[in-house]
Amino acid sequence: MNDTTHRNPPRMTRQRAAVADALGDTDEFRSAQQLHELLRSRGDAVGLATVYRTLQALAVGGDVDVLRSEDGESLYRRCARREHHHHLVCRRCGRAVEIDGPTVEQWAASVGAAHGFIDIDHTVELWGTCAACRADDGRPN
Amino acid sequence: MNDTTHRNPPRMTRQRAAVADALGDTDEFRSAQQLHELLRSRGDAVGLATVYRTLQALAVGGDVDVLRSEDGESLYRRCARREHHHHLVCRRCGRAVEIDGPTVEQWAASVGAAHGFIDIDHTVELWGTCAACRADDGRPN
DNA sequence: CAGGAGTTTGAGAACGGTTGTCAACTTGGT
């Protein structure tokens, strides 16, 4: 018998709703800090720590996808499908397209097995510059 | 005419040799801090900043491969081949096997093009637990 | 074998994203 046996269900708070709502707005990957700022500017401020906590909770629950930007920041987005998939992400604006790596899954598993590795996990992400960002070229951000 | 025109060649120093040497020893991915500690324990100390600088230089020169661990740390290893390839890495000890993603390259390019993205880059890494680490199970580190 | 211009080093400060702390505040069941 462990702790989870006695754990009460999560509560619905203004903050959680606000974060979830902010994510619902866009199809672009956003950092915790960006979301924090967005909420603040909306006049719907939520503490930074709370933003981080909420995003993590949503992530483990499978409600949002997380990925690491090329410089190590965690980016979040509410994804359409809950099944496993990958992303083609604009490194400039964060806009993303969901894609499936056709054979990637079994390829990963078989390569792993062939070398005696177990518990194989894989990261497959595509980075590029989207059409819109290509358009407004040297523009800052 | 830019600066590079006037830049002198890099110099060989004890520190650079030491870092390169430390990398030559192992087939495992190592963090900058691990290498720094390794050198120190060898009595061949090199400043941490220098370790970082040297690793970066080696990386841009294509002499070492870099990848990000699952928790965001940069890991370095001197790889056998200079051509593009991917890795199957033990998340416990860093031991790695070089692999090639058969069709990954062109798949990435075509998926990118199909969505109007340019300058496509891809990250494909496999994480698992190697046979040796599976053996000494609950052992710390 | 100096001399010296220009490169490299390293200790420590600074940085930026993220997590920990803990008293005050909510939420939801009764």
Next chain:
DNA sequence: ACCAAGTTGACAACCGTTCTCAAACTCCTG
């Protein structure tokens, strides 16, 4: 309304990495 337990947020702490800049070193030249 009351209360036990979950949640919040301002702030400090953390951790990997980069910056700073005076001192040390390389290597070219005479």
